[in-house]
Amino acid sequence: MTFDYDLFVIGGGSGGVRAARIAAGEHGAKVGLAEESRLGGTCVIRGCVPKKLMIFASQAGNMQAEMQGYGWPDAKTGDFSWEIYREKQDAELTRLELIYRAGLERAGVEVHDQRAKLADHHTVELADGTRMTAKHILIATGGRPAKIGVPGEEHAMISDDLFLMDKLPKRVLLVGGGFIACEFATILAGLGVDTVQAYRGDAVLRGFDREARDLATLQLSHQGIDLRLGITPTRLDKGADGITVSFDDDSTDRFDAVMFATGRDPYSWGLGLENTQVKTQPNGAIIVDEWSQTSVPSVYAVGDVTNRVNLTPVAIREGHSFADTVFGNKPRTVDHSIVASAVYLRPHELGSVGLTEEEAVLRGPVDVYSTVFRPMRSMFAGSDARMMMKLLVDPKTDKVLGCHIFGPEAGEMIQLSAIPIGMGATKAQFDATIAVHPTAAEELVTMRQPSRRHHGVPG
Known part of the structure; x- marks a missing residue:
């Protein structure tokens, strides 16, 4: 044919x-x-x-x-x-x-x-x-983009609409707790918009490492975002003065705009x-x-x-x-098992590759090398913002199973960390790498003792 x-x-x-x-x-x-x-x-x-x-x-x-x-x-x-x-x-x-x-x-x-x-x-x-x-x-x-199926949701924007607005709203509700919702809340608050973020969970960024999630959740609030956890909208009513949103905790609030960032x-x-x-x-x-x-x-x-x-x-x-x-007569597949990702919050980003601590525990015994500290640059300026570096290590093979960074330019650092982890690097090989000083990234090669050890979840 x-x-x-x-x-x-x-x-x-x-x-x-x-x-x-x-x-x-x-x-x-x-x-x-x-x-x-x-x-x-x-x-x-x-x-x-x-x-x-x-x-x-x-x-x-x-x-x-x-x-x-x-x-x-x-x-x-x-x-x-x-x-x-x-x-x-x-x-x-x-x-x-x-x-x-x-x-x-x-x-x-x-x-x-x-x-x-x-x-x-x-x-x-x-x-x-x-x-x-x-x-x-x-x-x-x-x-x-997906919506959540509540009455009046046709009055809300989807995440695609952020880049098409004729003007910024004075007060906005972001619905969702994933990376899109958190990034967009960071953007709008930073541009001077009175920003409320509603999420049904107890911490944003479900699926990421819990310790990093907790730091990200705290940072959103510190950036002036009114973060309301454990609630979700049940109804949107549009009036002459904006959109009134009803929540499942029986509260209501009025916004100039509502944006759903509830997955795709x-x-x-x-x-x-x-x-x-x-x-x-x-x-x-x-x-x-x-x-x-x-x-x-x-x-x-x-x-x-x-x-x-x-x-x-x-x-x-x-x-x-x-x-x-x-x-091309060059057959090859894609390994989806180790893929680095980043969430572009501010001032600190979240970078992740490999297993989270929660996933590693389900897999078996794991040593957790983790440190939380105030990075030099922001600390000198008077900020109390905390940064986290974490490596998850298999105690039997010494192989690094995952890396999680919450801090400035974490996206840049996690890209480089993904290379040795994808190659199967061991903790000993990380330790053998001489640190670049003074940097935040040197913590990845200077953590000598586990901060905690899990014996795994019995099968």
Whole structure:
């Protein structure tokens, strides 16, 4: 059978673009790609990139306090202009989108700026009705923000809307306790918005190391965020003076804006999967094997739509590995077991790789090397902010099972820590590394005695 394309990619985010570019540019495949929104996807257009820029923008207050602590008593920031920032941000995102498009075009990928769905196992249908065939189809549509299903939630924003606001609200409610909610609360509070964050749990960032979670929870409150734990909204009512929110503790409060940051669902609806035998999980995640292949041999999926490890670099690696395997005669899979991540709070970030202390205890005996201290820079300026460094070590093999950092530039440090941990480094090898002084990171190689030892949970 003759096909229009060797590969057709549905989705122009990080994973889909990488797969298309490698398949066409490096392996000579004829590739088509369809994207209904903007090339670059969630990370570039409405996620990682603009979020990190906004984190930088929101730190003027902390910088002012630090400068005053270092002998600049008259240091002042003035008022923040959302309009000036928004114009620069939009220009930068447009620049990045054009780079993505240029990269695809140089590789020979044919880009279709509209939505596509599957008509059968080898046919895609564009929104304008055009049908094209492909030997292989890759679904890389990512995820979409989820709401919690309460009356009046249509009056609330989703996390994507943060980057599109015409003006900043005076008072906002952030609903959720994951990394998106915590980062956005940090941003809005830092920009001068009266920020309330409601989360049903007893500490934010579920799934991360508990000691780090407790420090992050404390920091949010210290940054001026009204953090309300153990509650969740039950109803939203929009009036002339804003949105009144009812909570499950029988309290009510009024806000200018409400934003849900309560997780993301795989964006698999409307893809025509009912026309195929592609299997999905109850939450819509497309089921794939270690090669990112679905239950249909000609259809693959990568990135958040598969709900494996929902991080941009993982989607990129999955897309690249798919292209090398199917078109480059270089079969390789992705190891999802050790993936570093970072939560960009301020002033301290959270970086994590490997097992948490709670996970390690379930696995068996573990030695915990942990220290909490005031870092030099902020301590001198008068801050009481605490930093944490933690290594989890298997006492039998001496292998480092996990590393968790809560402190300034933790994202940068955890990236470097992930290299030796991914290689199976031992605690002895960490100890043999000479410290760089004075740095906060030297604590990773100077902790000699465990702060505690767990014998594991009996099986």
